Amino acid sequence: MFVKYKTDKGLTVLLEPIDSVVSISLGLWVQAGSRHETPNEEGYAHFVEHMLFKGTEKYSAKEIAQIVDRVGGQHNAATNREYTCYYINVISDYFESSIELLAEMYYRSLFDEGELEKEKKVIIEEIRMYDDTPDELIHDIFMSSMLSSHPLGHSILGTTDSVQDVSREDIIGFFNEYYHNDNTIFVVAGKFKECEAVSLVEKYFSERLGNPSVNHSSDSSSPIRIYRTHIERDLEQIHFCIGTDGLNKSDDDRWALYILSTLLGGSMSSRLFQSVREREGLCYSIYSFHSTYTDNGVFGIYCGTSPDNYNRSLELIITECEKLLRNGITEQEIADVKAYMKGNLALGLESTEVRMSHLAVNEMAYGRYFSFKDIVEKIDNVTIDDFKRVCNRIFKDKRFAVASIGRLKEIDNKELYLQH
Helix, strand or coil: CCEEEECCCCCEEEEEECCCCCEEEEEEEECCCHHHCCHHHCCHHHHHHHHCCCCECCCCHHHHHHHHHCCCCEEEEEECCCCEEEEEEEEHHHHHHHHHHHHHHHHHECCCHHHHHHHHHHHHHHHHHHHCCHHHHHHHHHHHHHCECCHHHCCCCCCHHHHHHCCHHHHHHHHHHHCCHHHEEEEEEECCCHHHHHHHHHHHCCCCCCCCCCCCCCCCCCCECCCEEEEECCCCCEEEEEEEECCCCCCCCHHHHHHHHHHHHCCCCCHHHHHHHHHCCCEEEEEEEEEECCCCEEEEEEEEECHHHHHHHHHHHHHHHHHHHHHCCCHHHHHHHHHHHHHHHHHHCCCHHHHHHHHHHHHHHHCCCCCHHHHHHHHHCCCHHHHHHHHHHHHCCCCCEEEEEECCCCCCCCCCCCCC
């Protein structure tokens, strides 16, 4: 049973009681991410996320960690390009203490000057760690190439300089602009009673935070595309992403694109995995992905391979995309992909954290609830004609962008299109 309501203080609340589990997942989702940052604010959304763990009027940073750790729970947060989530997973006995902690962090974080200066060092180390992880860093390089000059294109973590230069006033200013009840969703999924949840929300989220009259507008300008980007590094592998425009969150063709991405590089039986890894042994990791946002999307393929195998791997990727564009998909393939997607979704939704996230993301993107049955129906309704149309939208007459990091003897800057 799904319940949605808005408190008299403007907070949207989503509840999904699940009697068959013993755990509960609580999430506080704020629609503030890196795309909401101006050029001189890079990394602010992520910095705010860190500071909400660094002490409140009631709890020190250590006590915030201990409250969840001492009951064997999980407590963390994540900053996305379009939102930030704070979540707690515990057994249901600790529902009240968990909701009280999230409310305390939301309403009464101190943003202590000393903690902020220490956290600068922590985040700079996080940036350095990420910089030393090329299979993750390449995705940032790729997004920067695909969405250059657009807020979606810059790093969520910010830069060493932007983090070093941030002040307490800067962080509080960003917090005050985006953290308010009308811009926040509180979600609970797991073992609890609806009446209990409503009562606890009323008890702990009874205040109004922020000014709902502030108009938060994201930059909707068209990004600039950089079609070839290479970062020379002394690495054993070339890590690269190749891709083109995807679809935005509200595009009806997104279901067919999910099928396309799954068939191409979403599993061990996918065309890219079988072609590049299994048949020719050129890589360990290869997959396709689709990053979807409010106003645009990016479709891409990642591969990590040795410098000697780079050109051949790229050739095989292009070949598999060309085959899809030219020949489409068989009835058996589309049936197999649909079965894989539905089974994968069903297994994922056994996790209360996944259920909680599922509720929040659908509310932010579509303003509605999608049940398992609803999603299965969307998947089943995709036809081969839908698949062909999406193949044409993604691949036909589209120039591909390539971003790479590693050691390349020669960088090929020729324009890259599919042959069809």
